[in-house]
Amino acid sequence: MATLASNTLAAALAATIAVGVPTWVRAADAPVPVQIVDALNKRFGVHPGFRANHAKGIVAEGSFTASPQAAALSRSPLFAGAKLPVTVRFSDSGGQPDVPDAAPVANPHGMAIKFHLPGGAESDIVVNALKFFPVATAEEFLALQLAAASSPPGASPSPQLKAFLASHPSVAKATATVGTPASFAEEQYFGVDAFVFVNKAGKKQAFRYIVAPEKIVHLSKEEAAKKSTDYLMDDLPARLAKGPVTFHLKAQLAVPGDSTRDPSQAWPDDRPVVDLGVLTIDRVVADSTAAEKKLLFLPGRLTDGIEPSDDPLIAARDAAYAVSFGRRSANP
Numbered sequence: 650m651a652t653l654a655s656n657t658l659a660a661a662l663a664a665t666i667a668v669g670v671p672t673w674v675r676a677a678d679a680p681v682p683v684q685i686v687d688a689l690n691k692r693f694g695v696h697p698g699f700r701a702n703h704a705k706g707i708v709a710e711g712s713f714t715a716s717p718q719a720a721a722l723s724r725s726p727l728f729a730g731a732k733l734p735v736t737v738r739f740s741d742s743g744g745q746p747d748v749p750d751a752a753p754v755a756n757p758h759g760m761a762i763k764f765h766l767p768g769g770a771e772s773d774i775v776v777n778a779l780k781f782f783p784v785a786t787a788e789e790f791l792a793l794q795l796a797a798a799s800s801p802p803g804a805s806p807s808p809q810l811k812a813f814l815a816s817h818p819s820v821a822k823a824t825a826t827v828g829t830p831a832s833f834a835e836e837q838y839f840g841v842d843a844f845v846f847v848n849k850a851g852k853k854q855a856f857r858y859i860v861a862p863e864k865i866v867h868l869s870k871e872e873a874a875k876k877s878t879d880y881l882m883d884d885l886p887a888r889l890a891k892g893p894v895t896f897h898l899k900a901q902l903a904v905p906g907d908s909t910r911d912p913s914q915a916w917p918d919d920r921p922v923v924d925l926g927v928l929t930i931d932r933v934v935a936d937s938t939a940a941e942k943k944l945l946f947l948p949g950r951l952t953d954g955i956e957p958s959d960d961p962l963i964a965a966r967d968a969a970y971a972v973s974f975g976r977r978s979a980n981p
């Protein structure tokens with residue numbers, strides 16, 4: 650039932666082949682997803698067993714119950730009405746497993762959702778707190794990581810980073826859309842990439858996911874500076890001990906003329922937003938460190954009734970995540 654964006658398996662294979670080869674041999678002529686993981690490793694260091702990006706996280710479990718509106722938009726089994734178990738991983742940005750949760754580099758925070766369908770199939774949604782993405786293509790993402798790697802944190806930007814930021818104003822614009830959240834439960838997350846619903850009649854509708862909390866709370870710089878290194882990771886189990894945390898899964902619907910190709914361009918705020926259902930987080934798993942190592946979330950792991958759009962980032966992300974997974978699994 651679950652389908653993958655077409656080149657994911659090829660990329661996973663390439664990743665498996667690439668795993669045993671040292672970085673300096675792969676370098677320039679390696680596929681772009683491999684170069685991206687190398688660039689993330691260059692920027693954040695190699696941390697065996699950890700994700701190349703969003704390395705620090707916490708795994709929780711709960712359920713999803715769809716709304717009737719969702720079933721009208723898509724024939725996906727996600728929206729057939731059954732209460733589905735979910736596994737969710739919240740994360741800090743960046744490839745450092747010990748990053749302080751309130752550090753600017755830990756923004757945007759991330760959320761990855763795995764739906765467990767009847768019969769054993771899985772489907773994933775991978776979202777973050779950026780309202781739109783800093784760049785539009787995998788090649789630009791690679792150039793951004795290399796530019797950032799050339800500029801040590803805390804120092805003034807290197808000429809390479811300065812030049813990239815000057816030629817890509819979308820980076821500053823996108824970064825300005827994030828804040829430091831008080832809790833993973835009090836942050837709003839965006840799908841950024843466009844997908845396409847297909848309903849029972851075959852009607853198609855392009856959309857972007859939004860995962861909305863009950864309330865959004867962002868910290869001031871002063872408040873963030875006082876937070877402990879692991880305040881987000883500590884908050885979630887403490888909060889769940891008192892009761893479940895809920896989010897609404899929503900879809901922002903495109904209207905004719907809205908481009909689905911460019912994840913660095915937000916659609917206007919007046920586009921209709923449909924409530925797809927309620928996501929309830931009940932508990933943190935017993936051993937989050939062990940659980941996260943086995944988990945792989947892929948934005949292109951879809952079901953019938955949800956298709957990738959022409960946004961090139963979806964396949965590029967699937968491929969890069971597979972490369973990162975291949976390496977972290979080979980070096981636990």
Ligand code: HEM
Pocket residue numbers: 685686699700701702703706738739740758759760761775776777782786787790839840841842944945946962965966969970971973974977
């Ligand atoms: C060219 C664009 C992108 C590239 C190359 C990229 C790369 C990566 C890589 C290599 C990982 C580690 C995967 C793993 O080891 O399992 C990762 C994780 C992640 N990325 Fe991206 N990313 C991109 C865009 C995005 C976007 C647009 C979002 C959100 C809208 C996003 C959200 C996340 C999240 C939440 C995780 C952590 C997933 C988990 O918990 O397993 N990324 N990314």
